[in-house]
Amino acid sequence: MTPAIDELLATARVVALPMNTRFRGVDTREALLFEGPQGWAEFSPFVEYDDAEASTWLAAALDFAWHEQPAPLRDRIAVNATVPAVEAARVAEVLARFDGCRTAKVKVAERGQRLADDIARVRAVREVMGPDGRIRIDSNGGWNLDEAEHAVHALAEFDLEYVEQPCATVSELAELRYRVKHKGIPIAADESIRKAADPLAVAEAKAADLIVIKAQPLGGIRRALSIVAEAGLPAVVSSALDTAVGLAQGAALAAALPTLEYDCGLGTGSLFADDVADARPVAGSVSAARVVPDAGALDRLAADPDRRDWWLARLTRCHAVLTARV
Incomplete structure (x- = not known):
C-alpha cells in the first residue's frame, strides 16, 4: 500500500548540499528526505527527469521508509x-x-x-x-x-x-x-x-x-x-x-x-x-547501517523556499503517478 501523500509531507525536508567540486554539471545537490516507520529515506531524482521516471525513485524511497529490508550479509x-x-x-x-x-x-x-x-x-x-x-x-x-x-x-x-x-x-x-x-x-x-x-x-x-x-x-x-x-x-x-x-x-x-x-x-x-x-x-x-539525519544539518542545509515548494510539488505529482499505477 502506498502511504497517503499527507504522511510524506508531514516529515518532508528539502535540503541543498554544496559540493567540493562540480560533478555531472552540479554544484549543489538537492534532495527531499522524509521519515517512515522504518526510518528516513531519500527522494532525489535529478531535476531534468520527468515524473514518470522520477516516480520510480519515489517507489524506492517509500519501500525503504515503510518496509523491512532484506537481511544484510555484511556490515x-x-x-x-x-x-x-x-x-x-x-x-x-x-x-x-x-x-x-x-x-x-x-x-x-x-x-x-x-x-x-x-x-x-x-x-x-x-x-x-x-x-x-x-x-x-x-x-x-x-x-x-x-x-x-x-x-x-x-x-x-x-x-x-x-x-x-x-x-x-x-x-x-x-x-x-x-x-x-x-x-x-x-x-x-x-x-x-x-x-x-x-x-x-x-x-x-x-x-x-x-x-x-x-x-x-x-x-x-x-x-x-x-x-x-x-x-x-x-x-x-x-x-x-x-x-x-x-x-x-x-x-x-x-x-x-x-x-x-x-x-x-x-x-x-x-x-x-x-x-x-x-x-x-x-x-x-x-x-551498511541506516542513517538518521542530524537535526541541525537539516536546518543548516534547508533549501530556499521556492526550491522547497518545487520539490514538494514534484513529490505530490510523483505520488499521484504511483497511486495511479496501483
Whole structure:
C-alpha cells in the first residue's frame, strides 16, 4: 500500500548540499528526505527527469521508509574514490578526501574536454595511487563506438579495472566488448541498466561483463536484487549523488548482495562540502547501517523556499503517478 501523500509531507525536508567540486554539471545537490516507520529515506531524482521516471525513485524511497529490508550479509562496504572531470593537477586533492580507498573511479568524456584531458587525469590518478591501486573509468555513455575503442586503447596502459558505460546503447556496448576483448578490460553497464525499459537486455545481448546498480533509479533494494539475480552478472552498487540518507539505502543494497566482488561507488559523501550526516568513507569503507539525519544539518542545509515548494510539488505529482499505477 502506498502511504497517503499527507504522511510524506508531514516529515518532508528539502535540503541543498554544496559540493567540493562540480560533478555531472552540479554544484549543489538537492534532495527531499522524509521519515517512515522504518526510518528516513531519500527522494532525489535529478531535476531534468520527468515524473514518470522520477516516480520510480519515489517507489524506492517509500519501500525503504515503510518496509523491512532484506537481511544484510555484511556490515561494512568497501568503496571507491570518485574523481570528477578535474584538471590533472587537482587529482591528488580530490583523492585525499577518500580515506583509505584502494580503488578510484575516474570520470572521462566530459563535454567540452578532449581525450588528452582524460589521459592526463587518469595518469595522475595512477601516479597518486601507485601500481597497486585499482582504476576504473566512467564515460556516462559519452563516446560513440569508434571514440570508445580509441579511448580504451589510449587508456589501457594505466591498467584499467573496467570501463563503465563507454557508449550509450546496448548494441554499441556489445560491439565494443567484442572489439576490445583482446585487451582484457571488462565492460560495465550503468545507464543501460537503470534507465532502460528492459534492464536485462544488456545480459541477454552479452554486452557487458558486469553491471552497475543503484537503489533509487531501480525502484528499491528488492527490485535491484532481482535484476542482479536474473542478469547473472557481477554487480557494483553505486550512488546517484545521494545524501547520506540515500547512501545508506545503497549500502543496504550492497550488504544484501549474495556476492560482492568489486568496491562500490558509495563513497560519494566525500564529494560534498556538507551533508545531513557524515557518510564519508573511513579506511576505505562505509557502514551498511541506516542513517538518521542530524537535526541541525537539516536546518543548516534547508533549501530556499521556492526550491522547497518545487520539490514538494514534484513529490505530490510523483505520488499521484504511483497511486495511479496501483
